[in-house]
Amino acid sequence: MDLAGVFRTIMSNLSLDSMSDVQRSTSNVEHSGITPEIELLQGPPQERLRRLKGEKDVCIVVPPFDCSHRYLPFHFDEQNEKQRAYLDRVTLLLSACAETVRDGGLLFLYGLPHWLPHFAVVLNHYLEFKHWVAIKTQVNQPYTGLKPEHMGLLIYAKGSQKYTINQLRLSHPICRACGDTVKDGGGKRHLMNASGRLLSDIWTDLDVDESSPLPQSVLERIVRLSTDEQRKKFLIVAPLSPSMPPPEKTAAPVISGGETSSSLQIEDVLDQIHHSDCISFLQRLPGESVDLLFADPPYNLEKRYNGYSDSQGKINYIRWCNRWLKEYVRLLKSGGSLFILNLPRWAVYHAEFLNRYLHLQRWIVWDALAEPRGKLLPAHYALLYYTKGPRPKVFNYRGAIRNWYLFDEAVAPPDAPDLCPRPNCIRKRWLKGENLYSELSDIWRDLHRVRHKRNRDPHPCQLPERMMERIIRMATNRGHIVLDCFGGAGTTAMVASRLGRHFITMEQDAGYVDVAQRKIDSLRRKGFVERRSVSRSDCELSxxxxxxxxxxxxxxxxxxxxxxxxxxxxxxxxxxxxxxxxxxxxxxxxxxxxxxxxxxxxxxxxxxxxxxxxxxxxxx
Ligand SMILES: C[S@@+](CC[C@H](N)C(=O)[O-])C[C@H]1O[C@@H](n2cnc3c(N)ncnc32)[C@H](O)[C@@H]1O
Structure with missing residues (x-):
């Protein structure tokens, strides 16, 4: 029986979901004559799972979820018995599922971005985290805030064997206005494969029903990615209980003074780039004094920063992050917003920590074009969006349809996803009156990394100003205070200042402080930023x-x-x-x-x- 036939049988027998067309891809699963054997457990699975120890090549787990919860802010309360019981039972389920996977096998976990970090921290004890795939789903209910499109699919590998999955290519999406590719390569066009783009860890091309426990198109893709000569035995574990408890409504615990001694007055440190270690500086600031906190920490990726080792052990890195996160929670004003940017592998730890103190509004997915690497192109950067209390005091976005004006102070809606970002094409669209917008959701695909040398400062990971502009406009009003404890080349300081907000930033490296200070001075003196570009002369190597x-x-x-x-x-x-x-x-x-x-x-x-x-x- 072919792959589609296998799915049809499973789905009609077990009614997980209705059937969809098998997606087009260059995977050879269909043609290789390999027929995956798929077993599905829906009832209480513990007993059966025990008997399957080490038997399966791939395990797909879907803890029960209620998709309506993703429309609500999420807070995890240790004292809430229902939440605790749900987490304990899913923890047991996950450890049993991890046991069913043989050495070299894979485990996939599908669910709401709210709870996945808690599950990920459990699974990280048994398996090796590989990817957080962000899947765009339909949104069928009314919502406030950012449109909640994102569902998560975690991929884990077991054991010491080399992790492999099949390579899938999708055709390049084409801009409906100019006919060129929607993604323009970002200076890496010479690395684009003409026969299609590699599948990345952000899947926006599938038709996904948000309420389905395991949408058919997602299951098909998982099977295509994982099936080969050695991997045929699949297990789907989708139990119907325990049901997901409603989001916690009680106020989050407060992190107060404790070891801190706030020796600084907030007015004395405003609008300055401080050359300092972040934690010692944050500890001296008074609590509940900042409207918006942002952090883009080093990603523990062995980047070449000046004067800082970007390769700490995993435990040390997480502990260090929790120390400055704790200060962030303390400094945030009630109703204020907090955004943390990191790789998903670290963001799960940040979220698991922050869910206990703040309210998660959205796990925003930043699709930052990456160059080809591995078989699943890494493009997903996590931008965690929290508020102190269930609702943000400020949310400046009025929607694509409703009353948005070009010179509005509020955040602009992004262009529709099937339009390209080339300035020429944008200009022509404007002239024709065809500039079409889409709603701002929790999947951001329109913000590119800094690409042109003229906009680049001598810093290895400078963020695009448009990203900071979106965050600052959305979460603050003029006169509010924005703090970023990893100032780098000064992107946050500069954008905040340009938008009439106060800023406080810290940076441990004197050279980067200097770069940022020069930009701020130029902005104050001339009204624009004069850059000392790092552009290379023609004879220099790239x-x-x-x-x-x-x-x-x-x-x-x-x-x-x-x-x-x-x-x-x-x-x-x-x-x-x-x-x-x-x-x-x-x-x-x-x-x-x-x-x-x-x-x-x-x-x-x-x-x-x-x-x-x-x-x-x-x-x-
Ligand atoms: C990812 S970069 C931030 C880039 C910044 N968002 C920008 O757009 O330029 C992280 C920065 O944190 C700085 N850093 C690392 N450890 C620090 C610490 N303990 N205190 C303050 N800054 C630190 C690094 O020197 C680096 O410039």
């Missing part, structure tokens, strides 16, 4: 130049170039490569796009428009 050089060699050689080929044939030296790329595989990324059977770059359903530099390569 990753792009070196990657394209390897693509050129690949075309000439008819195979992937080796290091010795560079020594013999290239105008660049091996040390140039070693200085810019940690691994040879990364340098080869553009070369890997060459289709050696045809001796020319891959030619998909449509042509990616080649840039000048690429065209020159073809002539070589």
């Amino acid at each position: 990753k792009r130049k070196l990657q394209l050089e390897l693509k050129r060699l690949a075309l000439a050689l008819g195979r992937l170039p080796e290091r010795s080929d560079v020594e013999e044939l290239s105008c660049y030296s091996l040390s140039d490569y070693d200085s810019l790329f940690p691994r040879w595989g990364e340098a080869l990324k553009a070369a890997k796009l060459v289709d050696f059977r045809r001796g020319a770059p891959q030619d998909g359903a449509y042509q990616i428009k080649q840039r000048e530099e690429d065209n020159q390569l073809e002539l070589f």
Whole structure:
């Protein structure tokens, strides 16, 4: 029986959901003749799970959830018996499910972003976290705040074997106005594969019913991603109890003075970039004094910061984060908003901590275009949005349809997702009067990383100003106080100041303080930011130049170039490569796009428009 047939049988027997068309993808599951065996447990599963220890290749778990809860702010109260009992029972379920997976197998967990962090922290004891996939679903109920589109699917791997999943490609979405790709490559166009984009950890292309315990299209994709010769035995665990308790309404516990001694007056530290360690500075500030707190901490990713080691052990990193988060909770005014940006693997710990003190409004997904890496492109950055108390005091967004004006102080609705961000296309759309908006939801796909050299400061992870502008406009009014304890190149300070808000930022590195201070001084003196750009002169090396050089060699050689080929044939030296790329595989990324059977770059359903530099390569 083919894959679709297997699903049809399961679904009609067990009525998890109705059938949808099998999605189009380049996965070979359908053609390889592998038929997954899928067992489904819906009743009380504990006894059966015990007997399945180590038997399954893939386990898909769906703890019972009520999708109407995602329309409400969420707070976890340790003292609330219903919440505690629900978490305890799901914890037992998850540990038993993790046991059913054999070494080298996978576990998928589907659910509401509110509860998933609590489950993730449990599963992290047994399995290795791989991805938080954000899935866009239909929204069928009225809502306040950001439109809640996001449901989560966590992916875990078991044991020491190498983690593998199948590669899926989807066709590039095309801008309905100009016919070019919706994503413009962000300076990495030479790495785009013409035959389609790699599936990322943000799935917006599926038709997903929010109330379905396991939507058919999601299940199909999970099977396509995971099935291979070694992985055929699937288990779906979707018990009907315990039912999810309603969100906690009581006030969150207050974090008060404690060890802190607030020796600073808030008025004395306003509108300054403080050269200081964040925790010691935060501890000296008075409680309930800030309207908006934002943090973009180092991601423990071994980034090359000046004067800071970005590779702490996992436990140390989480403990350190909880220390400044605790100060953040204390400093936030009642009704104030707090936003934390991090990778999902760390954000689950932040959320599990913050859910106990604040109200989660949304787990916002920032789709930050990433370059191809791994088989599931990592694009998902978590932007956790909390308030002190169930409702924000300020929420400046009036909606795409209702009364939004171009010069409004409130946040603008984003362009519709099938329109591209190229300025030329935007201009033409405006002239034709065709600029179509969509509602701002908890999946943000319209904010790109800083791409142009002219906007880039000498800092490895400067955020786009548009992101800070959206957050600050949405959560504050003029005159309010915005604090960011990881100031970096000063994006938060600058945007807050430009929007007439007060700012307080901290930064441990004197060089970055200097960069930020210069920007603020320029803004105050001239009304705009004069940058000392880090643009490279033409003769300077860039990753792009070196990657394209390897693509050129690949075309000439008819195979992937080796290091010795560079020594013999290239105008660049091996040390140039070693200085810019940690691994040879990364340098080869553009070369890997060459289709050696045809001796020319891959030619998909449509042509990616080649840039000048690429065209020159073809002539070589
Ligand atoms: C991810 S970057 C923030 C970038 C910033 N959002 C921007 O747009 O420029 C994190 C920053 O935190 C700084 N940092 C790391 N540890 C710190 C600490 N203990 N106190 C203050 N700043 C710290 C790093 O030097 C780095 O500049």
